Amino acid sequence: MKRLIEKGLMFGNLIRVNSTAWVALYNRALKKVTGKETALTEFHIDISGYSPEIGDELDDMDYLRPDGGNRQFILLTTEQKTAPLLNADLSVLRDVLRAFITENESQLFSLTARDAVLGEIDDQVWQFSGPADLAAIRHLTISADTTGNHVAEADRLTALIERFRTEPDGWWDDVLIAEMIEQAKKTGDVVRNPVHLQQTGFDVQDFWTSDFGGVYVIRSAKQPAMIFSDPKAHIDLPGFQTMTTLQVNQIAAWLARNALAEPIASARGADAAPILRQKIDFILVDAATRLGIDTGSGTRAELRRAAARMGAQLPSEIRGLSALLRYSEQGGDWPVIDSADPAYFYAIRATPGPARELINRLLSELGPSDVRQLFITHKPLFYRLYQTWSEPKQAYVAEFLAREYQIDKQGTRDALFGPEPGMAEPEVTARAAPAGPWGSARARLSEGAARPPVTPPWGFSR
Template identity: 30%
Template sequence: MNLLRDNDLIYGRLLTIEEPHLIERYNKALAAFGLKPTARASFEIDRSGYSPQVAEDLGDVNYLDPNQINRRFIILTPQQIDLPVVHTAFSNTSQLLFEFMTSNQRVINALTIKDVIYGEIEDSVAKVEDIEDLLSINQVEFKVLSAEDVTGKATQLATLVDRLKQEPDAWRDTAMLEEMVDLAKVTGDIRENALVPDHVIFRHNAYWTSHFGGLYVFVDPGMTTVISDPSAPGFRRSRPWQVSYLSLHDADKVFEFLLSTGRIELPRASWIEKSGYLEHRADMLVRSLIHQSDPKRDLGKADRVWLQTWIHSNASLINSDGTFPFLNAAKREISQLGQLKIEDVPPRQRFLVVRARPDHPDAWLTNSLISDFVPFDFMSRYVFNKPAFYRDYEDFNEVWRAHVVATLKDTYLKDKAGFRQRLYGLTD
């Protein structure tokens, strides 16, 4: 993974922590979780406070996610809201943290001046043993603590302030007044700085999870849809009136689900032609076929002319695979008719020519699912399905790794927002 790290394709955009007081606070949070403190003078963290360097020292990549459920977090600074989440068992962890930090921005700003915020994103399940455990999670609650207990002391001070206001003789209680002074030395003026988060419960909606080899959950009115390998424990076991189970290997039924629930855009000239979507798929395919036929070939200097020459010279391979001719035929039909008759396309090839509806709340998750059916498109895998991309990368040889990294660096990393907007219509 060193090549990925050196090119900011893994653990990129993290925040460096090197101030002694922040490292001390981080260690207090680690101690509260029963973990060894870090001796590093500098390390990086993501939005959740996860640090690849601390994980390496502890020998545990799941040190903030011990059972891949009830995710822990450590917040040292409000700046973390702008960071990615680089290691999680649930795709919506990043969004839940963003909602929590946005909803409690004033509290986090005030608390992190004095203290570190840590805790768990808690739900009703302590350990996931089958699909039903996942489906029982409807909402999560942020259990918030702080090393110096500033939050607890602020709550205690607020209670005493209320007592002072409501009980006529409370001002005569010298011990209580002294206690209030001591608490205020820690909390400051709680009238000006709210120190207790008041938005801690959030909905747990559609997501992907790494449990059972990778599983998708989509939520619609009256029906929840699970898409996974049928070998996952609990698959099709219960509640058929509430839960629909689809095999991740059944391209026909998965596509029909995405289409019937309005999650995908069908191939129409209005977006296909201006996006270059089919050209992108074809380019990814050809590069993959070249690598399969000659694993040691360096594609670093392969320009468009060279690629076109290779296509002509390897017509039999191209035709036997069938994907490139299909993409060319689809492009011609869309150019002539303005659309492609999707019902005439074999189920698995349908995923080559569709994308998630950009305005749908599940657009990112849907594009991630689509990428599972188009694994040769490593760029789409990287953008929407990083866990799958990193698994694929482990099996790449050194030549292909170098090419993949160079391609991502020279295209996607140069203009992430522009790339996503052009190909997928996404504006954020």
């Protein structure tokens, strides 16, 4: 993992804490959460205030989630909103924290100028006794205050001021006025400088959790589904279609029925050929390193020579992706590829919509040889698999990501998955039922594709 850290692919973009004042503020908050303090004089924190160095020091890499309860967070600065979230057990946590900081930035800026802000993200589920309890996660609530309770004290003064303004005898209530003056000594002028946090509740439709071996909960689809990475955790649940990641045909059919995926080759705005060619490279690197075939510096020419030496051991995904690549570059008939083909999940991406990021995460788990997509969409799985790879593959992947992805993260994401959706709700347009996630060739022709109509591309998901 040292190679990833050195190249900024792990623990990157963290906030550096190296001042005596910040360390003291952090220790005050840490004492409240864990009852312990750090002896470190310099460390780094993520968006939630979690520090891998302190986790190592305390021998507790989950110290901001004591006893497996709700996730706690410590804010020293609003600049934490740009940092990643480490040890994320719920995929939406970073988005929720970032939205909370953004919506309350001016208030949090004032609060963190004098104290650390300590908070909790409450999923309103007391205990997870089994996967069925995940369906109860529909809303996350954030409660936050400084270690000196500035928000609570300000709320109390605001309530006293309201009594003074509305009660008929407030002007003559010496006890009330004295109480207001005393409270103002603690909080300052909350009329001119109000201290009140907005937007502390967030609705959650779709999420992935690391609990129970990894579970995808997707409620925004027309047919809600729960997909389990661990077959042993699989259960039937009313209101959900439940599947495991081993049931690839069922997942493909569900994606098609709900129009959640589309072929890269016909996705609007996608430059399919370079994407498919790179996916082939990744699969060849994986196969070559497993077979002990030298790939040199990993150039495309060297990978093609390595592929020629594989013979019958050439990965089966290559045939389908190569056929699709030829179609993208030369046209002709659509290759017939269905969900039984190993290339299937490498050749599709999520369609725009509320579940897009989660579907792309699911596709990366179903096609883990595409290490770039795996790194972008599913870092917990990427880091876990990275430790199992051979040294040559680790070196190739780290060098590629540092060279090709780190220099233009947003541009790469846009090229692979399409541009980020706007703030407006996506328009729902009438559409004929697609033949698999690919739609029909005739429908694509009506959108301007200059290719002859053929039988439905890629066949039907069985």
